[in-house]
Amino acid sequence: MYAVPIAQLIEEFAKMPGVGKRTAERLAYYVLKLSKEEVAVFAQTMMQAKEKITFCPICQCLTDAIPCELCSDSKRDQSVICVVEKPKDVIKIEKTREFKGTYHVLHGVISPMDGIGPEDIRLKELLARIADGSVREVIMATNPNLEGETTAMYVAKMLKPFNIKVTRLAHGIPVGGDLEYADEVTLTRALEGRHEIV
Amino acid sequence: MYAVPIAQLIEEFAKMPGVGKRTAERLAYYVLKLSKEEVAVFAQTMMQAKEKITFCPICQCLTDAIPCELCSDSKRDQSVICVVEKPKDVIKIEKTREFKGTYHVLHGVISPMDGIGPEDIRLKELLARIADGSVREVIMATNPNLEGETTAMYVAKMLKPFNIKVTRLAHGIPVGGDLEYADEVTLTRALEGRHEIV
Numbered sequence: 001m002y003a004v005p006i007a008q009l010i011e012e013f014a015k016m017p018g019v020g021k022r023t024a025e026r027l028a029y030y031v032l033k034l035s036k037e038e039v040a041v042f043a044q045t046m047m048q049a050k051e052k053i054t055f056c057p058i059c060q061c062l063t064d065a066i067p068c069e070l071c072s073d074s075k076r077d078q079s080v081i082c083v084v085e086k087p088k089d090v091i092k093i094e095k096t097r098e099f100k101g102t103y104h105v106l107h108g109v110i111s112p113m114d115g116i117g118p119e120d121i122r123l124k125e126l127l128a129r130i131a132d133g134s135v136r137e138v139i140m141a142t143n144p145n146l147e148g149e150t151t152a153m154y155v156a157k158m159l160k161p162f163n164i165k166v167t168r169l170a171h172g173i174p175v176g177g178d179l180e181y182a183d184e185v186t187l188t189r190a191l192e193g194r195h196e197i198v
Numbered sequence: 199m200y201a202v203p204i205a206q207l208i209e210e211f212a213k214m215p216g217v218g219k220r221t222a223e224r225l226a227y228y229v230l231k232l233s234k235e236e237v238a239v240f241a242q243t244m245m246q247a248k249e250k251i252t253f254c255p256i257c258q259c260l261t262d263a264i265p266c267e268l269c270s271d272s273k274r275d276q277s278v279i280c281v282v283e284k285p286k287d288v289i290k291i292e293k294t295r296e297f298k299g300t301y302h303v304l305h306g307v308i309s310p311m312d313g314i315g316p317e318d319i320r321l322k323e324l325l326a327r328i329a330d331g332s333v334r335e336v337i338m339a340t341n342p343n344l345e346g347e348t349t350a351m352y353v354a355k356m357l358k359p360f361n362i363k364v365t366r367l368a369h370g371i372p373v374g375g376d377l378e379y380a381d382e383v384t385l386t387r388a389l390e391g392r393h394e395i396v
Contacts, residue, residue, distance in 0.1 A: 048206075
């Protein structure tokens with residue numbers, strides 16, 4: 001029913017997470033209503049972000065600098081690593097202004113139900129950072145649900161031989177919830193009350 | 199906090215209708231997770247849609263053919279014009295398979311509150327189609343709200359000198375509602391029960 005270029009555009013938008021057919025149509029019409037220049041800027045921004053943004057070779061976060069701003073910041077405590085599931089979690093914790101260490105993004109959690117094992121997330125890269133002996137604490141800030149807890153326990157066991165303190169964010173965060181939706185105050189409490197994994 | 203290219207991408211998404219900051223972040227991360235090729239296709243689709251899609255010089259709908267598929271279809275009754283507010287409404291009415299005439303997209307409605315007068319919507323173009331005397335009926339399918347009714351009345355008065363039947367969709371559509379959200383059956387009833395504007 002739609003002209004082919006419109007149908008294709010709707011299809012591209014409909015591939016996005018949380019975007020249904022009707023929303024995709026609305027977004028496509030939004031693009032068609034923009035000026036040619038505005039569409040070019042939008043498309044360009046998309047390509048540039050994809051081109052310029054890579055994973056930090058140290059913490060695995062998304063960055064346009066190598067290493068990333070946080071990893072190359074000499075004012076930050078490089079001996080403390082906060083391990084999170086996804087890049088957005090770094091932004092969320094940074095907003096509390098309570099944490100002065102560095103991060104490590106796993107890009108996932110161990111989830112046998114989904115067929116995701118320890119080798120599918122960036123644990124090798126975490127281990128590599130531990131190897132030189134300069135790290136004294138690893139804070140496991142994975143989500144307080146089954147997969148997050150499993151991953152935290154796995155890392156605690158993995159790092160046992162290195163004699164490193166492995167801590168877990170305090171349960172200020174509602175159990176079963178998602179880190180992404182916690183407010184700054186709750187997250188700050190969770191950081192303060194972190195405890196060692198036995 | 200975000201690397202500049204990511205922040206820019208989030209900003210572009212946040213400009214879209216109904217897309218808040220959090221959704222924009224999610225969409226930006228979706229793009230970053232695509233392969234370089236997939237992002238290129240997405241960006242290309244956007245630019246191509248904008249480049250290829252223009253207004254049909256007759257009915258003013260969005261099309262990649264000039265005139266559009268519907269206006270150039272000899273099987274359709276060119277003497278009946280269904281007038282709608284926006285391009286999406288054409289798709290919606292086409293889905294009922296009940297209408298075999300042509301369309302005219304106004305790209306808006308008369309709305310003095312928003313400073314939109316008759317000269318701001320495509321009424322001149324409608325008048326031009328009427329001029330040759332081949333049109334016998336104009337169905338006003340603007341929404342059944344204040345602006346839609348005002349526009350329908352305005353068109354009825356405007357076409358009075360031409361001795362053309364000007365009809366209105368029956369109120370199968372809930373008053374105060376939006377054409378876009380009506381189901382096919384309701385829309386079909388509305389088409390069948392259309393009545394002449396006095």
